[in-house]
Amino acid sequence: MDSLSLYELNALVRRSLEQCLPDECWVQAELSDVRTNSTGHCYLEFVQKDPRSNSLIAKARGTIWANVFRLLKPYFEEATGQAFVSGIKVLVQVTVSFHELYGYSLTVQDIDPTYTLGDMARRRREILKQLEEEGVLTLNKELDMPRLPQRIAVISSPTAAGYGDFCHQLENNSRGFYFYTELFPALMQGDRVEESVLSALDRVNARLTEFDAVVIIRGGGATSDLSGFDTYLLAAACAQFPLPVITGIGHERDDTVLDSVAHTRVKTPTAAAEFLIESMNSAADELAMLASRLHEGVRSLLQQEQRKLSGYKNRIPSAAYRRISEAGFSLLAVRKDVAQAVTSSLSRHRHRLELLQQRLEDASPEKLLARGYSITLKDGKVVKNPGLLHEGDEIVTRLQKGEVTSIVNRKSSNRK
Amino acid sequence: MVSKKKETYSEAMARLEKIVSQIDNNELEIDVLAEKIKEANEIIAFCSDKLTKADKEIEKLLSEKRESEE
Numbered sequence: 001m002d003s004l005s006l007y008e009l010n011a012l013v014r015r016s017l018e019q020c021l022p023d024e025c026w027v028q029a030e031l032s033d034v035r036t037n038s039t040g041h042c043y044l045e046f047v048q049k050d051p052r053s054n055s056l057i058a059k060a061r062g063t064i065w066a067n068v069f070r071l072l073k074p075y076f077e078e079a080t081g082q083a084f085v086s087g088i089k090v091l092v093q094v095t096v097s098f099h100e101l102y103g104y105s106l107t108v109q110d111i112d113p114t115y116t117l118g119d120m121a122r123r124r125r126e127i128l129k130q131l132e133e134e135g136v137l138t139l140n141k142e143l144d145m146p147r148l149p150q151r152i153a154v155i156s157s158p159t160a161a162g163y164g165d166f167c168h169q170l171e172n173n174s175r176g177f178y179f180y181t182e183l184f185p186a187l188m189q190g191d192r193v194e195e196s197v198l199s200a201l202d203r204v205n206a207r208l209t210e211f212d213a214v215v216i217i218r219g220g221g222a223t224s225d226l227s228g229f230d231t232y233l234l235a236a237a238c239a240q241f242p243l244p245v246i247t248g249i250g251h252e253r254d255d256t257v258l259d260s261v262a263h264t265r266v267k268t269p270t271a272a273a274e275f276l277i278e279s280m281n282s283a284a285d286e287l288a289m290l291a292s293r294l295h296e297g298v299r300s301l302l303q304q305e306q307r308k309l310s311g312y313k314n315r316i317p318s319a320a321y322r323r324i325s326e327a328g329f330s331l332l333a334v335r336k337d338v339a340q341a342v343t344s345s346l347s348r349h350r351h352r353l354e355l356l357q358q359r360l361e362d363a364s365p366e367k368l369l370a371r372g373y374s375i376t377l378k379d380g381k382v383v384k385n386p387g388l389l390h391e392g393d394e395i396v397t398r399l400q401k402g403e404v405t406s407i408v409n410r411k412s413s414n415r416k
Numbered sequence: 417m418v419s420k421k422k423e424t425y426s427e428a429m430a431r432l433e434k435i436v437s438q439i440d441n442n443e444l445e446i447d448v449l450a451e452k453i454k455e456a457n458e459i460i461a462f463c464s465d466k467l468t469k470a471d472k473e474i475e476k477l478l479s480e481k482r483e484s485e486e
Contacts, residue, residue, distance in 0.1 A: 147426050177468055287429070287460065287467070290432050291456075294435065294456050297436060301446075304442075
């Protein structure tokens with residue numbers, strides 16, 4: 001019976017594999033046990049789990065040689081925002097090899113980050129869906145941003161460039177707004193991001209009344225390991241946090257789950273500072289607008305009163321003139337009446353006077369004389385009784401046109 | 417007079433808005449105008465201070481922080 005040595009058998013396996021497998025093929029798998037050694041080679045395991053039971057159903061050793069890994073790792077991390085670490089799903093191009101001593105292994109030639117991105121997006125969607133089902137997804141967004149977000153709890157790494165940018169931007173705001181910031185240090189990269197940020201949130205939560213808003217920022221660093229911000233626990237804590245959370249995690253690609261649940265999401269720490277300054281700006285603008293409306297309003301109110309007053313003032317003379325001229329007219333009328341009354345009264349009096357005069361004239365001796373009567377005088381006195389005269393007395397008879405002097409001859413008593 | 421000690425920025429702004437709208441709508445007697453303008457100016461000063469200065473509670477926090485750092 002033919003038999004082979006183990007080496008021969010393994011060599012046979014190797015040849016068979018090399019013959020019947022394509023040189024390269026693309027394979028989907030999850031990374032596990034990723035390690036790099038000092039020379040830059042990366043050794044790892046590819047695994048596949050049963051989606052229900054999560055138990056392993058396939059496994060293969062893998063190698064990424066240093067010359068490939070040097071390019072592949074930053075390319076992958078740049079494209080996905082995800083560190084090349086255990087637990088993520090990848091689509092890699094591999095060559096299958098079988099070594100008589102080391103056995104079956106896959107050598108990675110290339111990687112397709114879009115697959116991982118898709119998988120990450122799916123995981124993010126699942127987390128968001130879960131938060132939505134629990135009714136907490138939009139809780140933080142529903143909080144009102146305080147009118148003056150001035151007291152800021154900052155969750156960041158004290159050494160991060162982004163933290164410095166943020167503080168610098170806030171302190172140098174052009175309108176001199178006051179901000180108070182306090183740093184709650186946390187790890188912003190690596191595999192302890194989740195617990196570290198959660199613990200920082202807890203510390204802020206213990207002093208809620210001292211702050212208006214929370215800012216979670218990280219910055220700098222070309223490669224981004226954002227998987228720590230895509231976790232359910234962190235997202236749930238942020239969504240339910242009682243203060244508005246602003247994220248400036250510093251990346252351009254799709255939102256992390258943390259971004260999705262935060263009150264406000266901006267791209268960079270600087271933008272987070274700008275957002276706060278802008279909130280203050282709009283409060284200040286509102287105040288300035290009210291102040292100017294107040295001044296306008298007061299001025300126009302005063303002008304209006306002024307106009308009213310001067311209107312009255314102007315109406316006073318014209319009313320007075322009217323009254324005066326009315327009075328003048330009636331005065332004229334009265335004066336005319338008076339003149340007429342006086343004239344008529346005078347003429348009445350004159351008439352009466354004339355009548356009296358007439359009567360006086362009628363009664364005068366001259367009139368009587370003219371009518372043929374005469375007056376007899378003795379010694380200048382009117383003689384009415386002949387008994388007072390004696391024969392021989394000289395009497396004067398006054399006629400209309402002169403006097404006659406006579407001597408009394410005979411005297412008869414009263415002719416009767 | 418509203419007590420100043422615990423009035424928030426929003427409450428102060430609400431008072432200011434009320435005064436301005438009263439003036440706009442001609443609801444203020446000239447007799448009280450001066451008083452209202454004075455009140456409004458006080459509110460504006462108060463609010464402006466809020467924007468640019470630390471209030472007492474923050475000062476307290478800051479001093480506590482300094483003490484704990486010493």
